[in-house]
Amino acid sequence: MKIHIKHVAKLANLLLSNEEEKKFEKQLSNIITYVEKLNSVNVTNIKITSQITGLENVTREDRIEPSIPQKKALSNAKSKYKGFFKVKRIL
C-alpha cells in the first residue's frame, strides 16, 4: 500500500524536500507492504499486549522531593528569557 507522504510528514512534524518525499514514499511503502504480512494472522478474541509487566497504576506518596533547579533545567536551551524557555510566537 502506498503511503501518503505529505500527510505523514506533517503528522511527524518533519520538513521534507521534494527529493526526500519521493525517496521516503518509495521506502516506506515497501516497508508497509511487508508488515501487511500480519493480515493473514487470525486474532479473533485475542487481547492486546501493550506492555508485558502487568503492572498498573504505580504511584508514590504525594510529597515534595528534590528536582532539577531552574538554572540547570535551562542549561541546554538555545533561547532563554528570565528563567523561561523562549519559543517562537504561536498565535
Place this chain on the structure above:
Amino acid sequence: MNYAALSIKELKKNLKRKNFTVESVVRNCIEKIKESKLNAFITVCENEAIKKAKEADKKIKEGIDLPLLGIPFSAKDMYLTKGIRTTAASKVLYNYIPQYSATVIEKLEKAGAIIVGKTNCDAWAHGSSGENSDFGPTENPFQKGYVPGGSSSGSAVSVSTNMSFFSLGTDTGGSIRLPASFCGVVGLKPTYGRVSRYGIISMASSLDSIGHFTKYVEESAYILSITAGNDPKDATTPNIKVDDYLSYLKKGVKNIKIGIPKEYFSKGLDKKIKEKIEKKIKQLESRGAEIKEISLPNTEYGTACYYIIQPAEVSSNLARYDGIRYGKDRKSFGDEAKRRIMLGSHVLSSGYYDAYYKKAMQVRTLIKKDFDEAFKKVDVIIAPVSPTLPWKIGERTQDPLAMYLSDIYTVNVNLAGIPGLSVPIGLVKDLPVGLQILGPHFSESLLFQVGKAIEETNL
C-alpha cells in the same frame, strides 16, 4: 603489563594487592581508545577518568573495598552521564550535556567503576550494524571493513578489544545480542523491567531492555547483580528480588531441559552457523542436558509485528526533540530516524490505527503465548542470534527492509519481554558466531548457568 587479558575478578584482585594502580589501568584503556581506528567511541572521558582513578587508588590504599572499585567501563551514548556530552550518536544532540545521570550509571559509579568513554552506536539505537551513526560507522575488530553489529556497536567493540572491561548497551530488538555475537563477546539482554531505564534515551518504551557486554559469563552475572533491581524512578521495574546470580554458575546442565525451536533452524540460517550451534547442543547433551525440539509457531510474524510497534513508540519518544529545551531542531535527524518516525506516525494515525498498531499488539500476545507455552515444556531455549555472518560495511544500506530482516531471531524476545544471553561459540570464516540462551521472565540465573557450561565447552 598486559591488563587486557584479565577478567574483572582478576583485575580486582591485582588492584587490591597493589600489583599495579588503577591509574595505570585507566591510562592503558584511554591509550587503546585513542590509538584505535575502529571508531568505537564518540566521547573519551580522559580527564574525568584519570581523576577518578587517582581517587580509587587512594581508597584502595585506605583499605576501602567496593564491588567494582577501579574497574574501567564504557557506556553506549544513549545513557545520560551528568556533565559528560551525550549524543545518542545523532547530530540533534551533538552538544547536549545532561544535567543528571542514568540510574544504572549512578549504581555502577557508587560501586567504584570508572567510565572511560561514551560508545558509538546507530543514531537513536536505530539499526543492526552501527552504520546509522551520525558519527561514522564502527568497524568489526575481527575483520576490517565488516560491521560489528548494532545498534550497540561501539560497546561490543570496546569489550572485544579490551578498551574497557565491561560496557553498557541497550537491546530493543537485538541491539546487545547481535553485536555481542558479531564481536565474540558475552551480551546480556535482561528481562524487560529487570534493570531501570531511567536516564537512558528512550527508543521504544515497552521494548527497551538495559543490559551489558563482558568477556565472560561470570562477569555478566556480576554486573547484573549490581544494575538489577526496582527503581522508583522507573515505574516499569517490578519489585522482584534480585537473585544471587553467581551461585548458579557452577551448577552445570545436568537434567536441564533445553528447547530447540524448529522455526529458528530452517532454511534462512547459514549452514556453517547451524553446524556450530548443533555441535554445541550435542556437547551440552553429553553433559546431561535433555534436548527437546519445540515449536514457536508465530515466529515468522515477529519482524512485521516489531516494525509496527517499535516505530510507533519511537515516533512518540522522538517527538520531544524540537530544539527548544535541548538539542538542534528536527531538520538534523538522519534518514533512518525520519523513516521510523514517519512509519510510526502512519500506523498510529486515524484510519490506520486498528489495521496496523492494534493488530500488531494482538499478534504480540500470540508471540508471547508461544514462549509461555514452550517454557511449560522446557527450562531454556537455545537459538541462533543472526541468520548470517557479519556483512561488509555498505552492503545492506541501500535497502532499509534488508537491514530490518537481520533481526529475525532477536525481535520476538523483546516482544515477549523475556531475557536472552548471547555467548560466543567460535569463528566461521574468521568471523565470530554466537548463540542465544532464552528463558522465562526473571530467569537470568538459569541463563548464566547454561551460558557458563557453554563457555566451558569452548575451552
